[in-house]
Amino acid sequence: MTKPWIKLLALLAALSLLAVACGSDDDDSTGSDDTETTETTEAMEDEETTETTEAMEDEETTESTEATEETAASAQVTLEEECATYDGLQAPDGFIVNLVTDIGKVDDGTFNQFAFEGMQGALDCFGIEDSSFIETVSEADYAANIATSLEADPDVVVTVGFLITTDTEEAAIANPDVNFIGIDQGLDTYPDNMVGVVFHEEESGFIAGSLAALLSETGVVGVVAGREDVPAVPRFVNGYEAGAKSVNPDITVLSIYNESFTDPAKGASDAAQFIGEGADVIFGAGGPTGSGGVKAAAEAGVWGIGVDQDEYFTTFSGGSAPGSEYLASSAIKRVDLAVFRNIAAAIDGSFAGGLLDGTTANDNITYAPFHDADIPSDVAEAVEAVRVGLADGSIDTGVCFDDGLFVGEGSACD
Numbered sequence: 218m219t220k221p222w223i224k225l226l227a228l229l230a231a232l233s234l235l236a237v238a239c240g241s242d243d244d245d246s247t248g249s250d251d252t253e254t255t256e257t258t259e260a261m262e263d264e265e266t267t268e269t270t271e272a273m274e275d276e277e278t279t280e281s282t283e284a285t286e287e288t289a290a291s292a293q294v295t296l297e298e299e300c301a302t303y304d305g306l307q308a309p310d311g312f313i314v315n316l317v318t319d320i321g322k323v324d325d326g327t328f329n330q331f332a333f334e335g336m337q338g339a340l341d342c343f344g345i346e347d348s349s350f351i352e353t354v355s356e357a358d359y360a361a362n363i364a365t366s367l368e369a370d371p372d373v374v375v376t377v378g379f380l381i382t383t384d385t386e387e388a389a390i391a392n393p394d395v396n397f398i399g400i401d402q403g404l405d406t407y408p409d410n411m412v413g414v415v416f417h418e419e420e421s422g423f424i425a426g427s428l429a430a431l432l433s434e435t436g437v438v439g440v441v442a443g444r445e446d447v448p449a450v451p452r453f454v455n456g457y458e459a460g461a462k463s464v465n466p467d468i469t470v471l472s473i474y475n476e477s478f479t480d481p482a483k484g485a486s487d488a489a490q491f492i493g494e495g496a497d498v499i500f501g502a503g504g505p506t507g508s509g510g511v512k513a514a515a516e517a518g519v520w521g522i523g524v525d526q527d528e529y530f531t532t533f534s535g536g537s538a539p540g541s542e543y544l545a546s547s548a549i550k551r552v553d554l555a556v557f558r559n560i561a562a563a564i565d566g567s568f569a570g571g572l573l574d575g576t577t578a579n580d581n582i583t584y585a586p587f588h589d590a591d592i593p594s595d596v597a598e599a600v601e602a603v604r605v606g607l608a609d610g611s612i613d614t615g616v617c618f619d620d621g622l623f624v625g626e627g628s629a630c631d
Contacts, residue, residue: 481509
């Protein structure tokens with residue numbers, strides 16, 4: 218949209234040209250000459266005014282988009298920057314940190330990998346030389362994997378995912394001298410040596426849904442999700458729908474839950490089905506399954522929105538993978554920062570059991586820069602306004618954190 222001051226400058230430029238043209242007129246000119254001069258001057262004025270306005274609009278669009286991306290990125294302190302705040306803190310000799318993933322691997326491109334990167338950042342920052350990780354294959358392995366990890370007599374054990382909550386709690390009670398960091402693990406009460414980090418995915422989904430609706434030209438968007446019985450997932454899905462409908466109340470939001478978080482082929486199939494039904498934006502909210510949907514969408518020239526961490530660097534290999542220009546953004550949960558900070562707390566003696574909430578207000582929920590995506594400046598500004606509104610409380614998602622259902626529709630918050 219052209220700003221008033223741009224219009225003013227363009228008008229002044231035109232008037233200046235007109236004054237020059239009038240000053241050079243010959244008093245003896247004939248009527249036909251006057252007409253020709255006027256037409257020529259007007260044509261030149263129109264052309265120059267248009268060029269001036271377009272040039273200034275282009276410059277403003279670029280500056281606005283860059284400024285908005287910078288604002289979004291500023292909500293994402295790097296682990297290196299975070300490390301610098303600890304003023305050279307070092308772990309004691311023999312300090313051990315281990316990690317047990319949810320089903321999946323430490324390079325899965327979503328939250329297992331983000332937790333692992335948080336641990337690796339802490340190892341580098343605090344001089345920790347002894348660490349290991351175990352990649353979980355099935356739910357039946359959770360307890361055994363934690364037990365195996367404990368054989369090394371670690372100081373800290375990081376476990377990832379809602380489904381491993383009960384096994385983490387039991388291990389923490391049985392091993393009071395070990396500090397446990399449970400990602401996506403909510404309890405009513407915690408052992409003194411266990412921190413449960415939960416994130417308000419309804420806010421994350423709301424940002425993604427707002428972006429989707431702002432980009433959609435068909436009025437149909439989709440979300441490829443993971444397991445419905447994992448609370449984070451319906452929070453993502455319903456937050457996405459709420460965000461999309463806050464922009465366009467008439468938008469159609471297609472969604473599907475999957476039984477596996479590790480089936481990208483199924484995610485790709487879901488995305489293809491949604492695209493066939495008219496969807497022109499696909500959000501992946503189900504680990505690698507969701508990422509499969511996002512990747513398939515982007516490769517088909519349809520907008521994709523990633524999840525948990527910036528999938529531009531994981532799923533899309535830093536921009537070298539096909540479809541990178543169609544990855545609009547990613548809905549980010551700062552799992553890495555939560556792991557990093559709690560390992561630091563275990564080292565400096567400030568570790569305390571309990572619940573830690575990740576929200577937009579404390580910068581643990583945000584969105585990724587647009588990278589190669591050609592996102593219009595007005596869309597970028599609107600998405601940033603949504604993030605700010607969620608952070609300052611002026612925007613309410615209407616989704617209950619406890620169970621991910623819509624408030625007023627039988628949710629735990631009613």
